[in-house]
Amino acid sequence: MYAFIAGSVSWIEDDAVIVQSNGLGLRIRVLPQLISSLTEGAKVELYLHHLVREDSEALVGFTSRDQERLFATLLDVSGVGPKVALALLGTHGAETLRRGLVDGDEKLLATAPGVGRRLAARIILELRDRIARDAAEVSGTADAPRSAGGSDLAAALRSLGFPPRDARELAALVEADPALRSAPLDERLRAALRERA
Numbered sequence: 001m002y003a004f005i006a007g008s009v010s011w012i013e014d015d016a017v018i019v020q021s022n023g024l025g026l027r028i029r030v031l032p033q034l035i036s037s038l039t040e041g042a043k044v045e046l047y048l049h050h051l052v053r054e055d056s057e058a059l060v061g062f063t064s065r066d067q068e069r070l071f072a073t074l075l076d077v078s079g080v081g082p083k084v085a086l087a088l089l090g091t092h093g094a095e096t097l098r099r100g101l102v103d104g105d106e107k108l109l110a111t112a113p114g115v116g117r118r119l120a121a122r123i124i125l126e127l128r129d130r131i132a133r134d135a136a137e138v139s140g141t142a143d144a145p146r147s148a149g150g151s152d153l154a155a156a157l158r159s160l161g162f163p164p165r166d167a168r169e170l171a172a173l174v175e176a177d178p179a180l181r182s183a184p185l186d187e188r189l190r191a192a193l194r195e196r197a
Contacts, residue, residue, distance in 0.1 A: 002048040002059060009042045017061075019044055028061040029082070031090045051082055060086070070094050077126045079119055087112040088123075095161030101131045102160070102186075103193035132186035135159045153188050170195055 005028070007021030016029045017038060028046060038044065046061030047068040060082060062068040067089060074085035088097055091112040100108040101124055109120035135156045153174060157167035170192040174180050180188050 002050045004045070004047055005061070006045045007043075009038050009040055009044055011040055012038060017044070019046065019061075026059055028059045029086070030061045031067075031086060033090065034061075034063060058082070062089075064094070067094050070097065073127065073130070074123070077123050079122060084112070084114050084119070087114050098131055098135070098160050099193055099196075101127050102135065102190055104128060104190070129186060132156075132189050135189065152185055153192060156185060156189050157192060166196075 005019055005021050005026065007019045010018040010020045010025050012018075012035060013027070015032070015035070016027050017035065018025050018027055028048065030046070046063065047065050049060045049062070049068050049071055051058045051060060060068075060071065062071065071085050071089060074080050074088060075082065088109065092100065092108065096108070099105075104124050106117055106120040106124060109115055109123060110117050115123075154164075154167040154171035157170055158164060162170070173195055174188050174192045177191070180191055183191075
């Protein structure tokens with residue numbers, strides 16, 4: 001229903017901002033980092049996620065479509081509600097969180113408020129392959145044949161936020177292992193993230 005808003009900040013609350021646009025003010029929950037960077041009257045553009053429950057409705061806003069999509073993906077996991085999804089994104093950011101999911105890093109996820117080891121394990125179990133597959137699709141290599149030098153792996157690493165040089169070096173390191181050379185992309189991606197750790 002709601003996808004995007006551009007307007008000015010009317011006022012700021014503990015976990016939300018009131019954004020005025022065309023005479024309408026909307027209360028939008030946002031990440032704590034964004035609240036601390038905003039001031040009243042500031043111009044803001046947010047990608048919105050509309051939460052509908054039996055007894056309430058709420059808007060959650062993000063500065064990028066990537067954050068909003070990852071938030072929606074996290075909500076697909078049983079036991080993860082908006083509060084936990086926001087805590088994960090607020091604690092780690094989208095890129096680090098994606099890397100942690102693909103790498104199966106339970107300790108990293110469990111550092112977010114409200115996320116214990118058991119929930120972290122469930123989130124990884126449900127999202128690990130999906131996030132790796134999404135990274136491959138974003139890089140445009142999900143169904144493409146592998147080109148020389150692991151460029152499909154390097155592209156997937158770049159889509160997870162690695163600088164191009166680091167992505168190429170990690171891809172070369174993984175491709176140097178004969179056991180991994182013919183492995184599927186998501187398996188090589190996890191191996192690259194383990195090398196980085």
